[in-house]
Amino acid sequence: MMEHLPALIIAIPLLGAFAAPLFKRHHKAVSIWAILITGITLIVSLLLTREVLVKGILVYVFGAKSPTLVLPSGYKVPIRIMFEVDALGAFMAISATLMSFVGALYSYSHVAHESGLEKYYSLLLLLEVGILGMVLTGDLFNLFVFMEIAGISGAALVGFRSYRGEASEAGIKYLIISAVASLMVLFSVALLYGEYGNLNLAYIAKNIKFGVVDLIAFGLLFTSFAMKCGAVPMHYWVPDAYTEIPAGGNPPLLVATYANLYALFRVSFTLFTNIVINISRAGWIMVILGVLTMFIGVTMALVQKDVKRLMSYHAISQTGYMLLGVGVGLTVLHDPSKLMEFGRDAIAGGLFHVINHIIYKSLLLMTAGALFYVTGTRNLDNMGGLARKMPITTISFMIGAAAISGLPPFNGFASKLIIYETSYMLNPILTVFAMVTSILTLASFVKVFASAFLGPPLKKYENVKEVPKPMLIAMIILAALCVIFGLFPKIILDKLIYPAADALINYLQYHSWGGLA
Amino acid sequence: MTTVIIRTMTRILTPAILVFGSYIILHGHLTPGGGFQGGAVFASGLALLIIAFSRKRVKEMFEKVPLSVFESIGALGFLGIGLMGIVMYTFLRNFIANSGAPFGMPTPEGINPGFLNTGGTLPYLNIFVGLKVLAGLTSIVLILFLILRREENE
Numbered sequence: 001m002m003e004h005l006p007a008l009i010i011a012i013p014l015l016g017a018f019a020a021p022l023f024k025r026h027h028k029a030v031s032i033w034a035i036l037i038t039g040i041t042l043i044v045s046l047l048l049t050r051e052v053l054v055k056g057i058l059v060y061v062f063g064a065k066s067p068t069l070v071l072p073s074g075y076k077v078p079i080r081i082m083f084e085v086d087a088l089g090a091f092m093a094i095s096a097t098l099m100s101f102v103g104a105l106y107s108y109s110h111v112a113h114e115s116g117l118e119k120y121y122s123l124l125l126l127l128e129v130g131i132l133g134m135v136l137t138g139d140l141f142n143l144f145v146f147m148e149i150a151g152i153s154g155a156a157l158v159g160f161r162s163y164r165g166e167a168s169e170a171g172i173k174y175l176i177i178s179a180v181a182s183l184m185v186l187f188s189v190a191l192l193y194g195e196y197g198n199l200n201l202a203y204i205a206k207n208i209k210f211g212v213v214d215l216i217a218f219g220l221l222f223t224s225f226a227m228k229c230g231a232v233p234m235h236y237w238v239p240d241a242y243t244e245i246p247a248g249g250n251p252p253l254l255v256a257t258y259a260n261l262y263a264l265f266r267v268s269f270t271l272f273t274n275i276v277i278n279i280s281r282a283g284w285i286m287v288i289l290g291v292l293t294m295f296i297g298v299t300m301a302l303v304q305k306d307v308k309r310l311m312s313y314h315a316i317s318q319t320g321y322m323l324l325g326v327g328v329g330l331t332v333l334h335d336p337s338k339l340m341e342f343g344r345d346a347i348a349g350g351l352f353h354v355i356n357h358i359i360y361k362s363l364l365l366m367t368a369g370a371l372f373y374v375t376g377t378r379n380l381d382n383m384g385g386l387a388r389k390m391p392i393t394t395i396s397f398m399i400g401a402a403a404i405s406g407l408p409p410f411n412g413f414a415s416k417l418i419i420y421e422t423s424y425m426l427n428p429i430l431t432v433f434a435m436v437t438s439i440l441t442l443a444s445f446v447k448v449f450a451s452a453f454l455g456p457p458l459k460k461y462e463n464v465k466e467v468p469k470p471m472l473i474a475m476i477i478l479a480a481l482c483v484i485f486g487l488f489p490k491i492i493l494d495k496l497i498y499p500a501a502d503a504l505i506n507y508l509q510y511h512s513w514g515g516l517a
Numbered sequence: 518m519t520t521v522i523i524r525t526m527t528r529i530l531t532p533a534i535l536v537f538g539s540y541i542i543l544h545g546h547l548t549p550g551g552g553f554q555g556g557a558v559f560a561s562g563l564a565l566l567i568i569a570f571s572r573k574r575v576k577e578m579f580e581k582v583p584l585s586v587f588e589s590i591g592a593l594g595f596l597g598i599g600l601m602g603i604v605m606y607t608f609l610r611n612f613i614a615n616s617g618a619p620f621g622m623p624t625p626e627g628i629n630p631g632f633l634n635t636g637g638t639l640p641y642l643n644i645f646v647g648l649k650v651l652a653g654l655t656s657i658v659l660i661l662f663l664i665l666r667r668e669e670n671e
Binding site for chain 1: 599602
């Protein structure tokens with residue numbers, strides 16, 4: 001049964017998504033169904049990660065006689081669709097399933113009064129399927145298909161509160177961005193298919209010759225994935241989408257954004273890595289994009305008054321840290337001494353920041369959702385004095401704010417410190433930008449804390465109570481993870497992050513399907 | 518409202534279109550086409566019904582049809598056949614290929630006088646995809662139609 005885990009992790013949420021519309025008008029039942037399915041998927045992903053960490057790369061060939069039959073006798077090229085799960089994919093799968101579970105738990109109360117819940121949960125589970133497919137697949141065309149699934153279900157979730165005009169606008173914006181990005185991906189997949197006659201990632205990567213056509217394909221893939229992960233020139237969809245989606249959908253949508261970041265890393269490291277000269281240039285592009293993204297994101301966040309919008313701009317700025325960390329690693333990928341000195345750590349720092357950011361930003365957006373739930377507004381000017389009424393939400397917010405600003409002992413500090421240290425080795429100016437960004441982040445979260453939670457209690461919120469239990473449990477889980485990841489970063493780094501970073505560096509292993517051919 | 522000519526032609530054409538759609542679905546593993554194409558043809562027949570008649574008649578016709586349930590059944594059936602493959606081989610393995618199951622003998626190789634049962638699980642996958650596509654496309658047309666006609670009436 002263990003060898004079938006990569007198929008089951010897709011099949012189970014898919015089953016949940018297709019069965020959800022059958023629960024029409026049973027709102028409680030469909031919520032519990034979604035929590036159950038996402039919980040089972042979380043367990044499957046943990047099992048899958050254990051398998052991958054013990055046995056190395058896990059290959060699953062769909063429709064073959066046995067799951068690991070990549071090249072049937074007589075074939076020189078792989079012909080079937082396959083999943084190729086390495087430590088990086090497993091790491092992303094854990095993030096996706098954990099966040100979908102937390103999101104479903106939070107949604108139990110948060111959207112309880114909306115209509116059409118069976119569609120909401122169906123979309124939530126489909127979004128999870130899309131993310132999981134993107135991060136586990138070993139096939140380029142399959143990557144495109146799952147990217148479309150994630151994009152369309154994400155857009156529909158963003159526009160879920162369709163009675164609000166802004167929600168529809170944000171949904172259409174996200175839909176257009178996804179459509180443009182995935183069409184560019186499709187075009188470059190077609191270019192690569194025309195040149196090599198195969199769609200398998202590892203096969204193309206092994207045979208890539210790097211002519212002009214490959215350069216065009218690389219540029220298109222790089223641009224479209226950077227666009228969908230919210231890097232700076234194409235960041236404008238992020239605030240709208242994150243603001244308008246119901247807060248329970250925020251965690252999966254956040255992971256969907258980083259699934260595109262994963263695809264960006266996968267393409268730059270695994271697919272186009274055989275080029276010795278140009279890949280460091282691509283690394284520098286990633287680094288500069290990262291610095292721009294973090295700085296512009298945070299300066300735009302400073303002036304926001306809408307609490308969720310402010311946090312969304314911070315999400316853009318934090319994506320910059322990940323691009324910076326992994327970009328530093330990419331610049332020195334073909335320089336073994338520098339790679340050992342700081343490149344590997346830089347990649348690990350960037351990847352560690354992915355999961356840390358997913359955790360604390362989900363936590364923050366959920367506390368913003370809690371504020372919206374009790375006050376009915378997202379405008380910071382209309383809030384105040386809520387700390388006494390909502391103690392648990394307040395503490396969760398403080399933990400999240402401290403984590404995003406990089407204060408010890410929370411998880412943001414652990415990954416930001418690695419990024420500071422390693423980017424300093426490449427160029428000190430990068431570190432200066434990173435630290436200034438961090439300080440500005442702290443400044444704007446102090447503003448949120450002061451205006452929403454502190455101050456005299458307002459008359460209109462006299463009867464406000466703490467939010468319902470499922471929302472609290474979801475927030476407490478994430479707050480606890482923030483603290484645990486911050487107190488014991490070494491365990492997480494050794495067990496999850498360094499194997500994932502090594503999976504990016506040891507691309508030759510990926511090219512040979514984990515030693516199968 | 519549409520004219521008598523359109524309504525009469527719809528009465529004559531719709532059964533033929535529905536039969537043709539079913540044929541494309543059921544012969545998907547032998548001839549060009551398959552679940553998606555057949556489902557789209559089938560849905561276009563139903564779309565013809567929807568646009569030719571008044572809002573009241575359409576509501577009467579489609580009120581009792583559980584389109585979203587059909588959609589779920591189509592998707593779940595597809596997934597179920599995929600999962601059946603896991604038991605012995607892998608996900609979506611064509612586990613009854615070349616065995617003739619569940620009807621009679623395996624088909625001999627080479628030119629044949631037109632055996633139908635040669636696709637293993639493919640015809641069943643096509644049927645489920647066809648069901649999902651026809652239900653999905655029809656409900657899209659239906660929703661657009663109902664919204665549009667409501668605005669006209671008001």
